Structures are given as structure tokens and as C-alpha cells.
Amino acid sequence: MERYDLVYQLYDEYDTKALQEYQEFVDVFPAVDSRVALEHWQEATEELEERKDEIRSSFAAGETFAEVAARATRDQAFTALDLEAKYGRAVNVLVLDVDETLRSAGGTDNEIPRETLHVLTEFHEAGVPIVICTGQTLENVKGFAIQGLGSEIVHSGDLSIVYEAGTGVFTPGHGAETKQLLYEDLDESIRTVFDDVRSRVLPNAPEELRRGCHLQGNEFNVTMKPNYETGSGDAREIIDEALVYLIDLLADAVGTMLAGAESEPDGSDSTAADVGAEGDGETKLADESIVDWTRAFYATQDPEIRAVLEGEGAYPDLDDAVPERLAAVLERIDVAYYEADAAEIGSLELNKVVGVERALDVLGVDDPFALVMGDSKSDLRVMEWVAANETGIAAAPEHASQDTLEHVLETDELVFDRGKSVDVLRTVYALNRLARLG
Template structure:
């Protein structure tokens, strides 16, 4: 009997919907000091075990246990999607690469918290031996805090969890000895590091009053990120971040001018980055600045190694072009000891797209994204496996990945 035949029988002959409901209740039931509540949990756990036993008896002890697990975690559509993916790629993900903001959690649908269901699923992957790579633009301290709170100290320090922070500036993998913390920015050339340091020193001290009062500097180790003191997305936030972008470009230009002997470095920076990114050009225009037409040739090599990004009404940022999420993920997988990676990348922004493109180019995984992602991310995901999920619905894709991993293990046993 093929895996397809087994799945058809599983979802056709058994009440898998009730099985999943019992599994969710048992897994996510909050700890309550109530005899009645605990009795209800015991009853649900007994019912869950009985339903799983029926499936195991029908399919045999080995296949039955795996298929019962699949049915308890994934609905019919997710299970068959998982099997189709396995048929296409012939292997299941051996690591998860996960963005946080607007991917695992969504301000619009989850109150900016990672849902308990999603957190629990991540612990289930750990039980399967699938490492987690949290890949984010946030600072390391922010990420460590919510990971320990959501996943528990034991799992975070198990050696199977790694954090790519500040969009690739560093990698933190607790329990990895000398490789626990790798500062990727230490490997940069002196002129790149020197430019970033110069900008950081003057980003608030030398800022126009509106920027100095309306922004704060995110507590990064390396990247320079200005965030608004207003509600993200508001008109006030947009105005101050636009002005902050012009100020940041001015400092970048000054630093490059010192290192290349060009004239009018701020104008050169506006020309280079405005031409490279229409969003930056728009910010410069809205702030009343101009975008010159030409860039001094001598400045281009250094500009190319510096990455300036605008997140409209949210942030103005300077980073090193060589420090991006894809480079961070490669370093993270190396520390985790994954020599032949095949990952599931989940993200929503252009920084996540670089990881998705890396996975495709190296035949090293699949990609998934929420439906509110940037257009180029959605284009990539829909053109590959169309793993698009609703805001706050990361658990849907995680259930598919979980089923895929289980079915792949069963397929290996059948072989």
C-alpha cells in the first residue's frame, strides 16, 4: 500500500477532526489548580489515546503510530500537501529558519505575541530532532528574552536552537562552546566597519532636532537602526523616518568622502541609494531633499558594501552588505552541524527573500510567507510551492512541515 493510499484511508475512515481537537486540547490546556479541570484533561487524554490506538491497530504498530501522529497534527489538506512536497523533493526539512515579526507573530491578528499553538509546535519539532534557526532583525537580547519565555530555558540551551540576529550581524547558538556566539561583523573590512562606527557616533548627536526628538537608536551590537518615537505606520512616524533617512545618508556620505577623497559625499550617497531603491528615493523627496543624477565612480565600491534600508514609517537602517540573513543562516547551520541542509524558510520581508533565494539556488529547502508579505516575497513563494498563509497563521505551515517530516520517516522505513 502506497503512502497516498494510506492517507486516503486514514482521512476517509477515521474521525481525524475530533482526533486533532483532542490533541490540541491536551497539548494547550492551561495549567489550572482545579480538580474538575484536571479530570476533564484526563478524560480528553484517554479519548485521544483510544482514537490513536484504533489507527495503530488498523495500519500496524509502526505505520499506525506515524499515521496517528500525522492525523493528530494535520488536516487532510495539510497532510496531502506534505506528501506532494515529499514526492517533489524526496526529503523533508532538517531545520526550520523562522523570521519573527509579522511571520511567527502578527500585530494585526495575534496582539504581537507568538500564539501558544505556534510555540508548542516548535517544541514538537525539537522532539523530532529538527533544529530551529530564529532569523530576525531584532537585537540578540530581545530575541533571547521571548525565546526563553516561550520555549523554555532547557530547549533554548539544548544546542538545537540558533539565533541569527540583527539580520545577519551575529549568530548565537547556546550550548555550542566556543562557537556559542559568532560576531560576523568582526570579519568585515576596516573601511566598512569604520563607516558604520562613524554613522553610529553621529546618528543622534548630530541629528536635526526633529530627528533627535522623534527617533531613538535601537540597541544593536553593529547595525545602526533609527526607530520612530511615534506609532509605527503613522503620519508622524513616516515624516520623522523620512528625515532620519536623509540624515543617515548624509553621515554615510561623509564617512565615504573621508575614505575615497570624493567631493560632497552626502550628495553622492543620496544619488547612489536613491537610484538603487525607489522607496529611499521617495523618502528623500518627501523630506525635501534632492537625488543627484550621478555618483562619483570612486565611491561606488564602498557604497556597494554598505546597505541602507528604509522600512516606511518604521525604521531607517545602515548595515554591511555582506551581513545579511542568508549569510547568517549559513553560519548558523554550520554551528548546528547540519552539513547537508534542507530547510523551511518562513518570512515576510526582502531580508527574508535573500534566504529563500539562497535555499532555492542551492536546492536547500522550501519557502513560506504570510499573505501580507512584500510583493517580491509573495512572487517567489507562489512561484515555488505556494506556501502562503494568513496573518498569524504560521501554525498552518508548521503543521504541514511536521506531517512532511513524519511521512518522510515512514517512507524511509518502507524502503
């Protein structure tokens, strides 16, 4: 009988909804010191096994179908079948964003739901490595990972943290490769720009902006966060202001670095070569124009940034193209805008793709087929990377950025409701089970 027919039979003839309710209760039952509660849990466990035994005895692949029915809804099971038919392989690594993906301020009280954490532990027990891939600082991620997944999983050697959107990778249990500071490999010219911005970003900020923002404690990236509730009107207003300020500060830092490169008497400074300094015909980077050119550059790169600049009355009216030696530097620096959440600068040479590649190398995943879950443009780069290399599938929440959502809809349509990342994880759990059948 065709596998699709068997799955139809499974969900038509058995009360799979009740089976899933028993399974979820058994999985996430809290540790309580109550004899009555423990007896109730034991009764539910026995009932769960009896229902699974009915399925086990009715199908040649009964164990597989019993586990699929207990974990996945009908729609999730058929999506898993479609993925298995399309790709012919199981997912062997999870690449997961955190904020607004595994957890959501609007849907999970900003905590990773217990059912999500439990499914992640099941993937771990099945030998599937986990790569946490986030823009957060390492200490923040380590804290909630240990609290949610437990120290045993975090330090198992099968979990890696790509933090600050790819500036560093932390993989406990791998000796000298445990912590890798990828930003140390950048050219000195770019590191000089970031050091300059970081040293001045709050001291030089207008008083209102200084009161309304704080710096995220990054090792390398410069991220301004609101002192208001994320997503609120006040947060949106202050982050829009912060974005303009951060772009202008970056322009000044790049201008200072370029001026220093041009002043080298023998022209031997590597910075000048790195930034593409040209001859006398190049437009001079005057202080009064470099800010406008930098604003124009990033407005062209990102429609959201342009909209903010226009709304703040900061969009430049320029006829001249951005000078090449300035563009050569800006093309290596990312300015990111997250509405009502953050304004950030980072290195385009250090992104989540670079971090994930390094994490997979340390974890020993030589032939990856990843589930990539995320909501932002930085996650989209990883999704596009796995799609281009045919090394994975992508999933996103329904409130993801427009480009990210479009990519997911154009590939496998793995879109989930806010705070319900567990739905995709259960689909992939079913995929991996079904892929074992060959």
C-alpha cells in the same frame, strides 16, 4: 494502495477535525492548580488516544497517519504529500524570522502564539535544530526565546540565534563558538564608516527627528525606530524622514573616510585599495555632490527607497553616474527601509545568509534541508540561497514584502495568514512524518 489514496481515506473516514481539536487542547492546556480542570484534561487525553487508536489499527502505517491526522488539516496533509513527492526528504532545520512571521503586531498581540511555541518544541524533541534569524538585538531575542521556548531548549545546543540580520551568531552550549561577532571580520574602512554614523546619528539629528525616533540597541547595525506605534501614520512619517537623514549621514561618513584614504602620502593605506580609488581622471567627490550621488545610488537599488526620497522632495536630479570609487563603498553597505517601522544601515557582507551558514556550521548541520520562514527582503536572501542550492523550502505571511511573496508563490506557494505561522509548521510536521515512510 497509493499514499495519496490512503490520505484521502484517512480524512474521508475519520473525524479529523475533532481529533485536531482534542490534540490542540491537550497540547496547550495551561498549567492550572484545579482538580476539575485537570480531570477535564485527563478525559480529553484519553479520548484523543482512543481516536488515534482507531486510526493506528486501520493502517499499516497507523502511527504515522494518526499523528498526521491529529496535527494537520486535510489541505496541510496533501501539501505535505506534494512536498515529499517533489523533494523526497524531510526538513532537518528550521530557519525562522520573528517579527511579522512567528508573531505579528496585527494578529498575535505581538506575542508568539502558544500553539506555535508548542509545535516548535515538538520539532526540537524530534531532533530538528532551530535557527532564530532576526534583525533584532541578541538580548531581545534571548529574552523572548527563553520565555517562550524555555531555557532548556535555548541552552540545549540545538538552537542558534542569528541576530541583527547576520552581524552576530549566538549558539549556547558550544564553548568558544557560542558567540561569534561576524562584524569583527569586516575591513577597517567599513567599520570606520559605521562607527562614524553611530556616533553622530542621534546627536546630529534635527530636534523633531530626535524626539520621534530612538536607536535600536544594536552591536553593529544602525537602526532608527519610531517612538510611535509601528505601522501608524506618525511612524510612517518619521521613518521616511529618518531614512533620508540616515542616507545623508552615511554619505558624509563615506566621504570623510575616502578623503582620509586619499590624504595618505604614500598611498599605502589599505582603505584606498579597498574602496577602489582611481587616478586623476576620476570625478572629485565634492561635499555638495556626494549626498546626491548616495541618494541616487540607493534609489536605484530599491524602488521603495526611491519612492520615499521622491515623497520627501529629496530625490536628486543627476546627469552624472555615481563615481566608481564611491559606488565601490556603497555596494558594500545596505540601506534598508521598513515602512512605518525602521530605517537601517548594515553591511551587505554581513547578512542573514552569512549568519545562517555560520549557525549551521556550529550546529553541525552538514546537509541542510531547511524550512525558511520570513517576511522581508533580508529573509528573501536566505530563501533564494536555499533555492539556488536546493537545500530547503520557503514560506511567508500574506503581508510579506512583494518580492518575498512572489518568490514563495513561484516556488511552493507556502503562504500563511497573518499570525498563523503554525499552519506551515504543521504542514512541515506532516511532511517529516510522511518522509519516514520512504
